[in-house]
Amino acid sequence: MTAAVVTAAVEAAVEAAPVDDPRSEAAPLLEVDEISLRFGGVTAIDAVSFKVRAGELYAIIGPNGAGKTSIFNSISQVYRPQSGDILWRGDSIMGVRPDRVAQLGVARTFQNIELFPQMTVLDNLLTGRHIRMSSSFLAGALWVGRAKREELEHRRKVEDIIDFLEIEGWRKHPVALLPYGIQKRVELGRALAMVPELLLLDEPVAGMNLEETEDMARFILDIRRELGITLLMVEHDMGLVMDIADRVMVLDFGRKISEGTPSQVQRDPNVIAAYLGSTDLDVQAQE
Amino acid sequence: MLGRPNLYTSYQQENQLLPTWTQKVVFTLFVAVLFLLPFDLPVISQIPLVRFLGDGDWLLIMSRMLVFAIAALGLNLLSGIGGQVSLGHAFFMGVGACAAVYLGGTSGETTWGHGLPIWVWLPGAGVAAALVGVLVSPVAVRVRGLYLAIVTLGLVFLGLHFGNTSWGTKIAGAPAYGRDFPSLDVRLWKEETPLLDVSSSGRWLWFEVTELQKLYLFMLTLTILFAVVAKNLSRSRTGRALQAIRDRDIAAEVMGVAEFRYKLIAFAVSSFFAGVAGALFAALLERLQVEQFGLFLSVEFIAILLIGGAGTTAGPLIGSFFVVMVPEFVKAFTKWLEAAESGPTEVLAGAMLTDGDDFGIINTAIQTPGWTLSVDAWNIVLFGALIIVFLIAEPLGIFGIWVRIRNYWKRWPFSY
Numbered sequence: 001m002t003a004a005v006v007t008a009a010v011e012a013a014v015e016a017a018p019v020d021d022p023r024s025e026a027a028p029l030l031e032v033d034e035i036s037l038r039f040g041g042v043t044a045i046d047a048v049s050f051k052v053r054a055g056e057l058y059a060i061i062g063p064n065g066a067g068k069t070s071i072f073n074s075i076s077q078v079y080r081p082q083s084g085d086i087l088w089r090g091d092s093i094m095g096v097r098p099d100r101v102a103q104l105g106v107a108r109t110f111q112n113i114e115l116f117p118q119m120t121v122l123d124n125l126l127t128g129r130h131i132r133m134s135s136s137f138l139a140g141a142l143w144v145g146r147a148k149r150e151e152l153e154h155r156r157k158v159e160d161i162i163d164f165l166e167i168e169g170w171r172k173h174p175v176a177l178l179p180y181g182i183q184k185r186v187e188l189g190r191a192l193a194m195v196p197e198l199l200l201l202d203e204p205v206a207g208m209n210l211e212e213t214e215d216m217a218r219f220i221l222d223i224r225r226e227l228g229i230t231l232l233m234v235e236h237d238m239g240l241v242m243d244i245a246d247r248v249m250v251l252d253f254g255r256k257i258s259e260g261t262p263s264q265v266q267r268d269p270n271v272i273a274a275y276l277g278s279t280d281l282d283v284q285a286q287e
Numbered sequence: 288m289l290g291r292p293n294l295y296t297s298y299q300q301e302n303q304l305l306p307t308w309t310q311k312v313v314f315t316l317f318v319a320v321l322f323l324l325p326f327d328l329p330v331i332s333q334i335p336l337v338r339f340l341g342d343g344d345w346l347l348i349m350s351r352m353l354v355f356a357i358a359a360l361g362l363n364l365l366s367g368i369g370g371q372v373s374l375g376h377a378f379f380m381g382v383g384a385c386a387a388v389y390l391g392g393t394s395g396e397t398t399w400g401h402g403l404p405i406w407v408w409l410p411g412a413g414v415a416a417a418l419v420g421v422l423v424s425p426v427a428v429r430v431r432g433l434y435l436a437i438v439t440l441g442l443v444f445l446g447l448h449f450g451n452t453s454w455g456t457k458i459a460g461a462p463a464y465g466r467d468f469p470s471l472d473v474r475l476w477k478e479e480t481p482l483l484d485v486s487s488s489g490r491w492l493w494f495e496v497t498e499l500q501k502l503y504l505f506m507l508t509l510t511i512l513f514a515v516v517a518k519n520l521s522r523s524r525t526g527r528a529l530q531a532i533r534d535r536d537i538a539a540e541v542m543g544v545a546e547f548r549y550k551l552i553a554f555a556v557s558s559f560f561a562g563v564a565g566a567l568f569a570a571l572l573e574r575l576q577v578e579q580f581g582l583f584l585s586v587e588f589i590a591i592l593l594i595g596g597a598g599t600t601a602g603p604l605i606g607s608f609f610v611v612m613v614p615e616f617v618k619a620f621t622k623w624l625e626a627a628e629s630g631p632t633e634v635l636a637g638a639m640l641t642d643g644d645d646f647g648i649i650n651t652a653i654q655t656p657g658w659t660l661s662v663d664a665w666n667i668v669l670f671g672a673l674i675i676v677f678l679i680a681e682p683l684g685i686f687g688i689w690v691r692i693r694n695y696w697k698r699w700p701f702s703y
Contacts, residue, residue, distance in 0.1 A: 130544055137524075
């Protein structure tokens with residue numbers, strides 16, 4: 001990242017100083033308690049715990065295969081961890097269907113874009129509104145009353161998101177034909193359309209060039225400041241994470257090796273060992 | 288307004304079924320022509336296709352095409368929009384036909400029936416098929432792709448077997464013979480004089496209408512109703528949820544779409560369409576024969592979707608027209624060649640027709656010797672070839688071709 005981006009991002013982060021300080025001991029929005037996930041003999045997540053407080057931007061980093069995305073999949077209950085517990089506002093969501101988790105207010109984006117490729121941008125975003133709509137299929141089939149009104153009402157709301165993410169020109173395009181950076185933005189929009197309380201961002205700037213990364217960083221900060229959505233982010237772009245995250249957790253081989261503010265984590269010898277490799281056995285023995 | 292048809296000034300305008308004036312005018316004219324088609328009107332009877340088919344039974348064939356369109360619209364909701372490939376569509380049509388004949392047929396020594404009027408048995412056919420669809424769906428939603436196709440294929444054989452059981456014959460009549468199907472007359476109750484007489488020639492309002500014309504108009508009205516319902520469904524919350532499941536089922540779930548629930552809805556609605564179409568199909572033939580609801584019928588609907596364009600509402604309609612009418616055109620064309628006596632048509636006939644071993648494309652002999660194909664054989668070959676061509680060259684079907692032509696002219700004279 002260039003200095004300009006960093007400065008801009010830091011400024012925005014300072015401006016964004018949360019109304020309720022994330023470091024305060026508010027009740028956590030999401031609490032992950034000692035979850036373990038195994039695929040056969042492979043332990044993808046090994047007794048990882050962390051808490052995300054309301055209003056916070058919490059980042060998870062770690063080398064490839066550290067289990068970051070598996071944590072996301074466990075939170076949205078696509079994977080079922082064998083042990084441990086995940087609490088949403090104090091209630092366990094273990095074993096809850098993925099669509100129910102979404103209805104509780106958890107939205108997410110995916111590492112490899114998982115938009116609905118044959119649908120237009122507009123339809124993708126409207127699908128995000130699905131949980132906010134309530135008309136039955138019969139009302140939809142006859143296009144009467146609620147279904148018709150709802151369609152207009154949500155069309156209007158989706159337009160706000162299109163405006164927010166600056167994708168006006170792509171509205172009616174099938175998603176499969178869009179450039180990568182725009183697809184990432186549409187996916188973010190689809191998650192925002194759900195009006196979530198917690199947004200899981202899985203590598204929001206993966207494979208993006210500098211300009212696109214800057215745009216995305218700005219959107220992420222705006223989401224937090226203007227929409228007041230709590231963010232949980234997995235990202236490989238260290239510059240971005242260190243600039244905008246409030247707290248960072250570092251995973252390695254499915255285990256949590258460090259947690260704290262970006263500057264704390266950067267100095268942690270465990271983290272340095274995990275990223276750069278170390279022959280110093282003392283470092284690993286310290287755990 | 289006319290100068291900039293794509294400029295929408297309100298969401299309400301944008302959300303209309305036919306948002307632009309051009310679409311409104313063209314569509315209204317098209318529907319009007321469809322309704323006037325069976326009458327001997329000066330301009331319309333000159334349309335080449337209509338002339339080609341002549342008087343004959345072409346209205347009956349058109350009616351069959353419309354019934355197929357209803358069933359195809361149903362399958363499109365499940366397979367085209369919902370992405371759940373089903374080979375069991377003929378089974379649900381059969382269920383509908385059996386339910387209809389049970390409710391509306393006459394009871395006798397060998398058959399059951401209640402003699403109820405059409406407004407009971409036609410929706411009843413749909414509801415019965417939808418219920419069976421809901422019963423089947425817990426199994427069907429657990430498998431996808433090829434496995435689902437095989438599971439639903441099993442239904443077809445179960446249905447055919449049911450037709451041979453002792454209960455089955457009470458409902459569906461003797462094997463291979465079947466039983467009489469109730470007429471389409473709309474009555475208030477069982478034996479009263481019909482409010483709307485569909486099964487015999489007579490007067491409708493101020494017009495003298497023949498039986499076949501009535502049949503066609505009746506089916507056309509129903510098809511338009513079902514097409515509007517299918518279109519609405521596909522552009523509403525339910526339609527988007529189904530498309531989401533088709534494109535990325537896990538992402539759809541994470542977005543809050545209850546996968547099981549929506550697959551169940553898709554099965555139920557698609558079966559409802561199939562049930563109604565099945566009852567109408569039997570009503571056209573005035574006879575219910577379980578054997579007709581076999582695997583080939585299911586395959587025909589898959590072909591309709593592929594050729595017309597799956598996932599769109601126009602696709603099944605175009606596809607039905609193609610699959611039902613093309614064989615008829617080939618037949619009519621052959622007859623026309625055979626009848627040719629002089630001039631260029633005779634030369635053409637000489638080149639194309641044969642009744643023996645000599646060279647010719649279409650063999651008109653009763654029994655086909657040698658390597659030349661008869662008209663019916665040609666139709667089967669054509670059917671197979673069309674499916675292959677569309678799968679490879681144009682996966683979006685005829686509708687896809689139309690979209691490309693339309694986009695070309697929208698951008699004309701620019702190619703991008």
